[in-house]
Structure formats: C-alpha cells, structure tokens
Amino acid sequence: MATTYKSFAVVGGGKLGMPIVKALAAQNGVSVILLSRSGTTSEISVPAGVALEKVDTADAAAVAAVFAQHGVEVVISTITSAAVGAQTVLVDAGKRAGVKLFAPSEFGMSTEGDSKNPKNKVIEYMKGAGVSYARFFVGMITEFVPFLIGLKDGKITLAGKGDAPVSFTSLADIAGFVAHVLTILPPSELANRTFRIEGDRSTMSGLGAIFNAEVEHVDKIGGPMGEFKTMMLLMTDTGVGSTGWDAETKKEKTGSDAAGSANVLWEGHHWRSIKEVHNLA
Template identity: 50%
Template sequence: MSAYKSFALVGGGKIGLPVATGLAAKNGSVILLSRSATKTPPSGVQLVQVDTSNAAAVTAVLKEHKVDVVISTIDVGTGEWDVVQKPVVDAAKAAAVKLYVPSEFGCPTDGHTEGMLGGKAKFAGYVKSLGVPYLRIHNGVLTEFLPFFKSPNGKIRVIGKGDTPISFTSIPDIAGFLVHILTTLAPSELENHILRIEGDRATLNEIALKFKTTVDHIDSVEGKWGEFFTYMLKSFEAGGGSTGWDEVNQREGSEGSASGNVLWPGHNWSTIEEVHKL
C-alpha cells in the first residue's frame, strides 16, 4: 500500500491535468502549482499561485501543504530542461519530499548528451546528485502525437529505413499508470526506479500502413520544429524510440520495453488503431 497521501503537480498540461484529476479521485490531497491565478484546476484539486522559478517560494508551499510527492510535467519544448526544472527539485529537496517525478514522459534518456533527451538526462543526473528519491517514467512517443510526424503531403516522414520498432503510449494510459502506482505501490517499489511502459509498438513503415499512406524518405525536416523532428527521427532510426533502448550500449537493454506494464495488472493498453480510430 502506498505511503504517499499528498501531491503537488507542476505543469498542468496534457499529462499533468489527468494525473491531478486521477490522484484527486483517489482521495489524495492534490495541489497544482501555477504562476497564473486564472487557471481552472480539475475538481478536487487546489490551485496554488507561486513563481515556480523561485525555489524558496515553492519550498514554502510544499512545506505548508505537507507534500509527499512532487510531479513535474513541465513542457519546455526543446529548451533547457535542467534549468527550468531546477528550482522545483531544489524546493523538493529543501522541503524533504518523499518522491520527485521529473518531466521525462518520453523515450529513454540515459546516455544522451545532446538535444531534448540530453537535457533530460542532464537533469536526471542533477536530481541524483541531490539525493532526492526519484521516479522516472519512459513511455516512448505519445500516441496522440503521431500525426505530427506526417509530411505536408500526408506521408509518414522517415530518416533511414523506417524499420526500427518505436514505443507508443497514449496520454490516458500514461496518466492512469502513474496514478495507479503512486496510490497502490510501496515506496520501495518506486524510489530511484526507472519504469518503462509501452501501449503499442510499431515501425514507421508499419505506421504508414496503419494510416493507409506511404513513407516519405527525407534527410531532414524543415520548418519551425524541423530541428527537433530531425533529431527525433534520427534517434528513432538508431533504436532510441523503444522504451527498452540502452543508449550507452546501443542495443535493447536487459529490461524490456514494456517491463513496467506488469505493475498495472489487468489494464488494457490502448493501441495506435484505437487512439486514432483507424
């Protein structure tokens, strides 16, 4: 049985809000930290206005509400993940929270030194250096985001052959999994663990078939998010899209891509077809 009773969410976005809603439904004490006082929190969730870049201010809030777990779902795009999240984890350390969940929620990051994944890996190293108990979730690509990998002509962008398996997990499954384990598992099963989950698994070539289209073999992606998508597509081709990927040794690791799924027994994970009604 979980010993965690009070939770603080930082980042009320696509993952943060359903996590907050789910925790509140389990009768947990949930606060949503926000710089804006106009944001409307989910039912059962208390909005607390605080400057999340001010570690001292966040520390005071965490202590006042006797928070056990801090969950960051901050989305900083391709920016400096370590810089943006640093004040929050510093506050978690000062407030002696029992568990910190960094904003990973994507492909495995350990061993990466550049780009978004490198930024997340750098921040994970900082959390470890503080000695704050952490829980990291690797879920691969958000299934809902698959259309973003299409070219303007409707084809699936591919850099390379497109035959390397990628992990996909839907937002409701990610949020539900996190709520489930935080409210049912003992701290010893979560502290300083990396959990790898997977709702579905497919190559980009297979994705094209599912969407009844073809692939568009390219060298790079142009436009506003071109650098980011180029970086991710190259990582997918190398194997990094699988939640079981070991970047250091350049192979699938000893833990399977869906090794964490067993912690939510009886759950039916959503497929790509179900999410996109294919």
C-alpha cells in the same frame, strides 16, 4: 510511516500535466495541487478538490513554502524539454520541504545511458541532493504521431530510414499508469526506479500500414517545426524510441528492464493501440 503516498504536486498543467492531475484526483484518499507559474495569465480549470497554486517556479524558497503548506510527498514535473534544467530549483525546494519522491520531466524516449542529455543531469543533481526519483519512459505519445509524420492526403513523410522499433503510449495510459503506481506501490518500490511502459510498438515506416498511407522518405522535413520533426525522426533511427533502449550499450534491455516491462504493474489494464487512439479500422 505511510505505506503509500497520499499527497502530490504536479508542476505544469499542459497536455500531459493536466491528465496526470485528473488521474491522481480520481484516486481515493489523495490530495493534489497543481503548480503554475505566477506570471501565467491564462485561466486554468482544475478538478474539484485540486488546489491551484501560482508561484514563481524559479524561487526555491517560494516553491518550498507551497510544498510545505500542502504537506507534499511527491512532486511530478511535466515541464517542457527545453526547460528541464530549471528543475534543479524544484529539487532544491522539495529538499527543503521534505518531499520524499521526485518524478522529473521524462515521459518520452529513453534517456538512460546518455550522459549528455540534460534530463540525466537532473537525475545526477537529485542523487547529489539525496532526493529519490522515479523515471517514466513512455516512448512516443500516440496522440502526437500524425503531427510528427505529417499525415495528410493518405501520405506520411519520414526523415531517415524509420526501421527501428519505437514504443507508443497514449496520454490516458501514461497519466493513468503514473497515478496508479504512485498511489499503489510502497515508497520502497518507487525510489530511484525507472518505469518502462508501452501501449503499442511499431517502426516509423510501419506506421504507413497502420494509417493506410504511403510512406515518403526525405532527408529533412520542411515547413513549420520541420527541424524539430527531422530531429525527432532521426533520433528514432538510433533506437532510443523504444522504452527499453540503453544509449550507453546501444542495445535493448531485457527482462525486468525491457520495453513495456512495467506494464505488468497495472494488472488488468487494457493498453490502447495506435489504431484505437486514432479510431482506425
């Protein structure tokens, strides 16, 4: 039995999926495929040695055939939050093809303990199917912060109080960590495990000082994607923005489940701060 996993499939080549593909492809002795929907017309450029497979991701048999063809051991899903429920097809395909581990599309705020969250329903589906999972909680993706807070002309706009701690992690750190632990740790240390990482930590209001900007609090955000921004900002007030948050107990976890507790698994790595990512003095 292999001591570490060597064959990976990434589903979705977007802003997070492609960095994960590149980070995996940079590992020695690893094979990687990228799955893209068969109806996709845009050109996708993949690193040398990475196979691009266009397949109907709603067809479990077709996806299973691709997994089996490439001997895939680990599937990493980076599909959008709006489509997380569709991952059950990928789980079924993985089960048919003998996939050993499935990393569902989390890569955001903590969802643990929130029984109504569709992401947890996917976890329950995997448990029922007997498929092992690895979850990655990263908090807010640092590169997306200016968009969320409407940074403009020395001012940021927040819905809610913005006084709860939030974890922030850069795309490079997320991708690098995922590739690192999935290729370094043995299967027994990956199965049914939650990884809580954190590149930096602040409150949303505290971002004013970091970006040297005035903070304006409003009831709701207007303009394009205003409803989405309002929802995300109000969610952080509940505490879920921290990767150590448990929605069931409404408390921060501690010890090996605390926010950023998994950072130690990437020994010697420098985690990028908010200021570093956005080139702030």
